[in-house]
Amino acid sequence: MNLNYSIMKRIEYIKHGSPDVLQVKNFELPNPSENEIQIQTSFAGINFADIMSRMGLYPGCPKPPHPIGAEASGVINKVGKHVKDFKVGDAVMTFVFFNGYSSHINIDANLAMKLPEHFSLSDGGAFPLVYMTAYMMMFDLGNLQKDEIFFIQGAGGGVGTAAIQLAKSVGAKIIGTSSKWKHEKLYDMGVDLCIDYYNENVRKKIMDFTNGYGVDLIVDPVGGKQWSESYKTLAPMGKLIVYGNQNLVTGQTRSIRALIKEFFNMPKIKPFEMIGANKSVMGYHLGKLKGAEHKVKKAMGKLLKMTQKDSTIKPVIDSIFPFEDASKAHQHIQDKKNFGKVLLDFTKL
Numbered sequence: 001m002n003l004n005y006s007i008m009k010r011i012e013y014i015k016h017g018s019p020d021v022l023q024v025k026n027f028e029l030p031n032p033s034e035n036e037i038q039i040q041t042s043f044a045g046i047n048f049a050d051i052m053s054r055m056g057l058y059p060g061c062p063k064p065p066h067p068i069g070a071e072a073s074g075v076i077n078k079v080g081k082h083v084k085d086f087k088v089g090d091a092v093m094t095f096v097f098f099n100g101y102s103s104h105i106n107i108d109a110n111l112a113m114k115l116p117e118h119f120s121l122s123d124g125g126a127f128p129l130v131y132m133t134a135y136m137m138m139f140d141l142g143n144l145q146k147d148e149i150f151f152i153q154g155a156g157g158g159v160g161t162a163a164i165q166l167a168k169s170v171g172a173k174i175i176g177t178s179s180k181w182k183h184e185k186l187y188d189m190g191v192d193l194c195i196d197y198y199n200e201n202v203r204k205k206i207m208d209f210t211n212g213y214g215v216d217l218i219v220d221p222v223g224g225k226q227w228s229e230s231y232k233t234l235a236p237m238g239k240l241i242v243y244g245n246q247n248l249v250t251g252q253t254r255s256i257r258a259l260i261k262e263f264f265n266m267p268k269i270k271p272f273e274m275i276g277a278n279k280s281v282m283g284y285h286l287g288k289l290k291g292a293e294h295k296v297k298k299a300m301g302k303l304l305k306m307t308q309k310d311s312t313i314k315p316v317i318d319s320i321f322p323f324e325d326a327s328k329a330h331q332h333i334q335d336k337k338n339f340g341k342v343l344l345d346f347t348k349l
Contacts, residue, residue: 008026008029009027011024011323012068015064016253017254019054019334022068029105034081035082036109037080037107039104040077040346041105042073044072044100044101044102045100045158045343046330046333047129048157048221048246050069054068060287060288067102069101070095070129071093071095071129072096073091073125075090075091077104080109093124093127094113094128095132095286103346110297118307122317123314126317129286130315132300134166136295137163138150138166141241142219144170145170145216146171149173152175153176153197154246155174156185159221159243160176164191165314174190174191175209177196177202178194178197179198182194206233210235214238215233218234219243220240223247224247224262227266227281231279231281240280240281248262317343318338319332321344322348323346
């Protein structure tokens with residue numbers, strides 16, 4: 001078999017720890033297999049899951065040293081012999097499993113999507129993971145409807161800004177938490193109520209705003225104490241969807257104290273009590289949908305149709321860092337300085 005190796009660049013975490021464990025490494029990549037495509041990466045999206053992987057906090061993250069990253073955009077430069085839907089030169093965006101911060105990537109063709117006509121390659125690098133996460137939580141699990149009240153914990157991040165756009169497209173009312181400096185931007189996006197989670201009583205503000213009703217759907221990546229408060233905020237038939245645990249990230253490296261504290265703060269919600277309360281709690285993890293790929297593919301088709309009908313469904317990009325500055329990009333997010341997505345640029349390799 002002709003491997004046709006060439007030297008390429010990628011970011012790896014050489015051990016679990018602070019952002020400076022991210023280092024540029026050379027690597028060799030073979031030709032794509034018969035059902036794969038190879039892309040020359042333009043932009044790689046950074047997600048909070050990447051930060052947790054780097055710190056050794058993400059469930060199932062590979063042991064170091066290992067490449068990192070979950071989504072990317074680029075142009076196809078090689079195609080496997082059984083691939084029919086793509087050709088060399090196509091611009092695509094794609095899911096990648098722990099390998100997105102790479103100058104060249106071999107991926108299963110089923111994980112790739114042609115870049116929408118009104119998207120730039122930077123848009124494509126910011127789209128797949130956060131929009132799919134938001135879409136499946138909101139519509140496949142949450143069944144969000146017009147005029148329902150939707151509460152987004154962490155509304156100023158990648159998933160949060162994606163969820164705002166999707167919620168606006170179906171006519172839901174939106175409540176979001178964030179740092180105070182993000183509120184003006186969130187109101188400009190169409191959020192109906194912004195709450196400063198550092199300095200305000202979130203549940204009281206919500207109950208006052210809804211005249212004691214509560215909210216119909218909540219997406220919450222924060223953690224135990226906040227999940228408990230979110231559950232209490234649900235209206236009858238309300239749904240809480242949890243999809244991360246940001247409380248575990250309290251510093252630059254993994255904290256045993258934070259792990260223990262989070263364990264004891266986990267809400268103890270019993271199924272029998274949920275019956276009487278008419279409330280539900282669900283979990284979502286895109287990376288753990290093995291065996292249900294058909295559901296992801298179906299959801300992606302519907303999501304792409306939404307982007308074609310509504311041009312406002314487009315990533316909010318905070319900043320773009322050269323790929324060599326991946327550690328600075330991670331620090332930027334951990335310092336809560338971003339509004340929307342942060343990307344790594346591979347176009348100047």
